[in-house]
Amino acid sequence: xxxxTSLFAAAPFVATNAFSPQTSHTRHQVGSSSDKxxxxxxxxxxxxxxRWTGSRGAAGPLSVSFSSPSTKVPPGxxxxxxxxxxxxxxxxxxxxWEVHKFGGxxxxxxxxxxxxxxxxxxxxxxxxxxxVESSDGDAGHSGHSGHSGPIPTMAIVSARGGMTDxxxxxxxxxxxxxxxxxxxxxxxLDGQLSILKDLAPPEITGxxxxxxxxxAADILSVVxxxxxxxxxxxxxxxxxxxFGEIWSAQTLYAYLKHRGVKVAWLDARDVxxxxxxxxxxxxxxGSSSSTGGVVPLWVETAKRMxxxxxxxxxxxxINVLADDGSSVGDLAGQAPIVIGTGFVAxxxxxxxxxxxxxxxxxxxxxxxxxxxxxRVTMWKNTDGVYTADPRRVPEAFSIGxxxxxxxxxxxxxxxxxxxxxxxxxxxDSNIPVYVRxxxxxxxxxxxxxxxxxxxxxxxxxxVVNWRSNTGIVPIKGITSVDGVSLVTLxxxxxxxxxxxxxxxxGAMADASIDVLMVTQASSESSIxxxxxxxxxxxxxxxxxxxFELELSRSNVNSISVSEESMAIVAIVGEGMAMQSGVSAxxxxxxxxxNVNIRVIxxxxxxxxxxxxxxxxxxxxxxxAAHMAFxxxxxxxxxxxxxGTGKIGSALIRxxxxxxxxxxxxxxxxxxxxxxxxxxxxxLGNSDTKCLVCTGDPNEQLEGPxxxxxxxxxxxxxxxxxxxxxxxxxxxxxxxA
Numbered sequence: 001x002x003x004x005t006s007l008f009a010a011a012p013f014v015a016t017n018a019f020s021p022q023t024s025h026t027r028h029q030v031g032s033s034s035d036k037x038x039x040x041x042x043x044x045x046x047x048x049x050x051r052w053t054g055s056r057g058a059a060g061p062l063s064v065s066f067s068s069p070s071t072k073v074p075p076g077x078x079x080x081x082x083x084x085x086x087x088x089x090x091x092x093x094x095x096x097w098e099v100h101k102f103g104g105x106x107x108x109x110x111x112x113x114x115x116x117x118x119x120x121x122x123x124x125x126x127x128x129x130x131x132v133e134s135s136d137g138d139a140g141h142s143g144h145s146g147h148s149g150p151i152p153t154m155a156i157v158s159a160r161g162g163m164t165d166x167x168x169x170x171x172x173x174x175x176x177x178x179x180x181x182x183x184x185x186x187x188x189l190d191g192q193l194s195i196l197k198d199l200a201p202p203e204i205t206g207x208x209x210x211x212x213x214x215x216a217a218d219i220l221s222v223v224x225x226x227x228x229x230x231x232x233x234x235x236x237x238x239x240x241x242x243f244g245e246i247w248s249a250q251t252l253y254a255y256l257k258h259r260g261v262k263v264a265w266l267d268a269r270d271v272x273x274x275x276x277x278x279x280x281x282x283x284x285x286g287s288s289s290s291t292g293g294v295v296p297l298w299v300e301t302a303k304r305m306x307x308x309x310x311x312x313x314x315x316x317x318i319n320v321l322a323d324d325g326s327s328v329g330d331l332a333g334q335a336p337i338v339i340g341t342g343f344v345a346x347x348x349x350x351x352x353x354x355x356x357x358x359x360x361x362x363x364x365x366x367x368x369x370x371x372x373x374x375r376v377t378m379w380k381n382t383d384g385v386y387t388a389d390p391r392r393v394p395e396a397f398s399i400g401x402x403x404x405x406x407x408x409x410x411x412x413x414x415x416x417x418x419x420x421x422x423x424x425x426x427x428d429s430n431i432p433v434y435v436r437x438x439x440x441x442x443x444x445x446x447x448x449x450x451x452x453x454x455x456x457x458x459x460x461x462x463v464v465n466w467r468s469n470t471g472i473v474p475i476k477g478i479t480s481v482d483g484v485s486l487v488t489l490x491x492x493x494x495x496x497x498x499x500x501x502x503x504x505x506g507a508m509a510d511a512s513i514d515v516l517m518v519t520q521a522s523s524e525s526s527i528x529x530x531x532x533x534x535x536x537x538x539x540x541x542x543x544x545x546x547f548e549l550e551l552s553r554s555n556v557n558s559i560s561v562s563e564e565s566m567a568i569v570a571i572v573g574e575g576m577a578m579q580s581g582v583s584a585x586x587x588x589x590x591x592x593x594n595v596n597i598r599v600i601x602x603x604x605x606x607x608x609x610x611x612x613x614x615x616x617x618x619x620x621x622x623x624a625a626h627m628a629f630x631x632x633x634x635x636x637x638x639x640x641x642x643g644t645g646k647i648g649s650a651l652i653r654x655x656x657x658x659x660x661x662x663x664x665x666x667x668x669x670x671x672x673x674x675x676x677x678x679x680x681x682x683l684g685n686s687d688t689k690c691l692v693c694t695g696d697p698n699e700q701l702e703g704p705x706x707x708x709x710x711x712x713x714x715x716x717x718x719x720x721x722x723x724x725x726x727x728x729x730x731x732x733x734x735x736a
Contacts, residue, residue, distance in 0.1 A: 088372030096374030110159030150335030159244025384446030485536035491557030589628035
């Protein structure tokens with residue numbers, strides 16, 4: 001087991017499926033003493049753009065006071081980086097823009113486009129104002145008693161579900177099979193046009209369809225040249241895949257147009273200007289490091305946004321004020337709605353580019369800062385950010401609130417939050433980010449806002465044991481990164497530690513290896529790094545090349561990569577700082593679950609502790625840690641052998657009758673996952689692993705789900721159980 005001296009994190013997202021969060025968590029008071037049964041708190045929004053005081057309390061968030069609508073920006077943000085008040089307060093609105101981002105999973109078919117469009121109309125119409133919130137300056141309150149009034153709304157959309165991959169296939173096919181590329185492009189276009197025509201009549205869709213077909217012809221012209229050069233320039237891939245977002249935005253625009261509302265669509269390539277210090281290309285699918293290095297040119301972008309608003313906004317009827325402030329139209333009580341393309345942008349050289357994979361989140365926060373937005377909502381298919389991946393920890397539930405720093409730590413270590421780079425514009429302007437469920441919009445989800453205390457502020461506090469703070473749990477979430485490898489250089493003490501470390505990390509940088517964690521032994525010059533599994537061999541070869549001479553002279557004993565697939569498991573939360581016993585609880589929970597730890601890391605901020613374990617132990621580690629911090633009830637898996645006898649049957653009935661009592665009084669759950677007789681056995685299903693034990697065990701073992709008794713299959717079932725607490729009760733007559 002190695003102790004890590006420093007930590008680097010740039011890990012891929014792990015997507016989560018939609019699971020209903022638990023509705024009662026009186027014991028789960030994570031990071032505060034408030035009752036978690038109530039929905040997550042909303043962030044009070046000012047009735048006009050805020051006047052930033054620039055003060056910061058110990059907890060981190062900036063404090064604000066409010067004045068009349070004007071273009072005020074927070075400290076550190078230059079006024080030229082934000083649009084003027086004609087854009088930030090559209091048509092003199094007292095409400096600030098709200099930006100909504102929709103991913104491809106929310107735009108997979110015509111029905112989902114309608115769902116998104118109808119949701120935007122509801123959000124734009126405003127919402128009831130809580131009297132307590134409005135007294136503090138609710139951002140949606142514009143003087144209408146009990147209601148916010150219309151809210152200027154911008155939607156940033158991704159390509160429809162699967163479209164980006166379809167366009168990637170067009171480019172890849174063109175290298176070998178032009179007919180196949182044409183066919184793939186035709187399928188992609190027809191799929192989008194089918195949705196478009198289902199949403200609006202020909203008088204609206206005709207012009208849009210013509211543009212889409214013209215785009216497809218341009219794509220074909222571009223990819224036809226690829227067979228000649230026998231390669232795919234990164235810029236070509238970016239240009240082609242960006243059309244997915246462009247078509248998607250126009251499709252949603254058509255639906256809203258058909259609904260009779262004033263709406264405009266914005267091609268981000270005309271407005272968003274960026275520079276990048278990374279290689280061109282899309283980046284790895286699902287990678288949280290792929291948008292790194294792409295930075296908006298704020299001044300030029302703000303200028304172009306103002307020009308777009310004055311030209312296209314007026315043409316579409318959503319900007320009803322002339323340059324002199326006189327009225328040139330009437331929105332009839334409606335707030336302006338803009339449908340913008342995510343993912344795409346234009347480089348500082350004027351070339352179409354992208355914000356890389358997962359870049360639409362970044363687009364949303366960029367535009368939110370640009371227009372002085374009051375909030376950003378990331379619409380997903382889960383009820384916010386969960387305490388753990390609910391596919392692996394069924395007891396996981398939605399987190400009410402996170403600080404920006406906590407959310408970034410979770411994202412680094414695989415949680416589906418949003419890309420760390422995407423948070424930067426919101427951090428600059430202190431814009432709250434909501435993560436909500438498009439299929440459960442009444443649930444407030446998770447709100448991300450405010451900064452954690454700095455290391456210096458944290459060190460001023462007094463160290464206390466976290467268990468002494470009754471009812472307060474120091475962590476917010478537990479997450480993991482699957483599929484990593486350990487790359488180790490051993491026995492380089494002759495060379496000298498400083499030189500070894502410099503050359504080691506230089507080799508990783510030169511080979512473009514994502515170093516997730518690094519450890520260096522204190523007794524000798526040995527270094528281990530954690531890298532993505534698909535980069536393990538590349539890292540190994542890079543080190544062998546760098547230390548080739550030392551290996552030949554035996555100045556370096558060995559350089560190796562782990563053969564076993566590994567996983568990073570991390571706990572995250574601001575409440576860990578200056579709280580003793582947190583790491584002990586984490587490590588103890590893994591020990592009780594028989595999970596071996598290969599590497600340990602704790603960041604200097606004390607906001608996260610990460611370990612590396614075997615990939616096959618990751619789910620058990622997640623559940624064990626989740627239980628240890630009372631984020632869920634303690635679960636015990638029970639296998640009853642001889643369950644058809646008098647003693648076994650009585651035990652099963654007693655477990656079932658006491659199940660609710662154990663849960664309510666002791667926060668203790670029992671899962672019977674195996675019942676067997678001498679000839680038959682019944683195993684828990686692949687999802688819950690638990691059996692329904694309300695019936696007669698004899699009848700259950702005679703049912704269709706029972707199988708012949710097989711000691712090997714039984715052993716496999718018990719070993720596959722991710723629950724760290726397992727009990728086998730032998731109620732048979734046999735002494736064997």
